[in-house]
Amino acid sequence: MRAEAQRFSVAEVELYERPVNLRLPFRFGVVTLTHCPQAFVRARIVLPDGRSAWGGAAELMAPKWFDKNLALSNExxxxxxxxxxxxxxxxxTADAAPQAAFDHFAAHYAPLIASAGAQGLNPLIACYGPALLDRALLDALCRVQGLSFYAAVRGNVVGIDGRLAADLQGFDIAAFLCSLAPSDHIALRHTVGLVDPITSADVDAPVNDGLPQTLEQVVAATGCRHYKLKVSGQIEADIDRLSRIAQVLAPVPDLIVTLDGNEQFTDAQAAAAFWQQVRATPQLEQLAARTLYIEQPLPRAIALDADVRPLAAMRPVLIDESDGTLDAFPRALAQGYTGVSSKQCKGIYRSLLNAARCRQRNDRAGAAACFMSAEDLTTQAGLAVQQDLALVNLIGLGHVERNGHHYVDGFAGQGASLAESRAFAQAQPGLYEASADAVRLRVRNGRLDLHSLDAPGFATGAYPDWASLEPLHPTAD
Known part of the structure; x- marks a missing residue:
């Protein structure tokens, strides 16, 4: 199906940002986030026949995730x-030759990682800019072709192949893409950060904005059955906090839990000792039984060289921050990991190729030998959350971590105008809910309605008010 790939040139790229203020502090890993800019890309493509279209993408510039060096400030x-x-x-933009969408990505993948490395920037950082730009280009391509994101990928109009994944040689990627079947809904997996209040007794300063603040309130207000719990790597403190969380979650029917280590355990032995303690704690019996996997327990510097089989024999382990390059997942599999996250800040093509790897290996094994999860980088209402939802929905993930809607008050927390907010709500019926002065993600019975994402363009029928955004700030000398 490569012959059907649509070629285009990248004519213009505009870069913007806008400040985001959190309604609640979000503690993950080594940072407590209270405010952060969101990046925006607007790009124009031109087809060989002269047709042209603009597309857009957005992503939070989360500090201390891409690079956790404590010597660096958030700025x-x-x-x-x-x-x-x-x-x-x-x-x-320097390459004027018309190419398929995947060709643009493939041509610049390794050179940009090398160029970033020469400036002391790791591969996760190097892939951030291309991840945004690739989504904007795909949005433009879908728009000019009158295709939805689902149709463009399933028909391989983007031209995806296995040239950057040697382990996929001989695997029919086009047939795999064609087999993907997105759903109309997805379950929301609610994040419980390290400083999130569990009950009202933990609240020092009530927010009083009408939205849930404590975990108890979240359970009552959203009907969520899926929860992602952050752990700190301090076993005694983690066991105590998880026990309190377990008490609140005990009445939740069909509870599903995932644990996120955020690189906080010193080594594989420490991570295994933590999980053994979880299993040995009576108050955590139900929570342990309902835990699907443990996410990125080890620091990225050692994670892909550490044998995690002793831990994985007790509970599946996946990589997230360690997924810095396209060969990371196969390397992780060799060390006993069985999972990898989908995170659009790492690139849509990485998620699609890793999904193909899971299909290939599971078909060979005749069982679920490896898996993907849908994790969040505090994606915001609008382009960011819609495109990420479409991506994880297309690759067949039944639940997705969503935390941007909890820590940020919808479009209002981004400083978006009410007109912009309402335009998104009108364009994406079912996904958002509107009040007199706010538009927020709509959660019903712990699920999100994705019907509106299956429309021309990359999962959006509206755009930010581009004129209201700030040009991308200059970097400090």
């Missing part, structure tokens, strides 16, 4: 991501 982290965006724009 340093923001500048790293701004640099990645500018590098991607320069690379993609």
């Amino acid at each position: 340093d982290n923001f500048d790293q991501l701004r640099t990645s965006m500018r590098m991607a724009r320069e690379a993609y």
